[in-house]
Amino acid sequence: MFDSQLFTWLHLLVGWLLQPVTLGLFGLLTLAVWDCGVAVGERFGGLTRWQRLPLAEIERRARKRLERADLIARIGPMLGLMGTLIPLGPGLAALGEGNVQILSVAMRVAFDTTVFGLLAGVLGFGLGRLRRRWYDELLDRREAATAGEQADEPALAL
Secondary structure, eight states: OOOSHHHHHHHHHHHHHHHHHHHHHHHHHHHHHHHHHHHHHIIIIIHHHHTTSOHHHHHHHHHHHHHHHHHHHHHHHHHHHHHHHHHHHHHHHHHHTTOHHHHHHHHHHHHHHHHHHHHHHHHHHHHHHHHHHHHHHHHHHHHHHHHHHHHHSOOOOO
């Protein structure tokens, strides 16, 4: 039943995906760590400089950074799951042949990619939540300042 040429090609294609998935995980984790550094810079001075920007520019920058954090939070666990499942096929096949060493290597790769994917997801999720709060506070302060300036202006006499 599983001896057809289609399944052979499918297995070969899935095996080729492990390296790009692993590279994607490393890239995503690097992006998450870099984004953590950007967030630290925002928290300790960057957001105060944003207050002088036009409201549309603040919203554009906030949206861009929130989308990046959401992307990291969602793609990381997906790539981690792919990196978990891909080596398990050959590992289980090796177990069926009695080769426990190949199974142990496959299990190690599977668990390592899971941890990397979850770590990227946790960093992205945490960054997204913190930034949403920071940006909401910034926008609230801007709106309050704008409302205060409008209240200080004299009314036009008709």
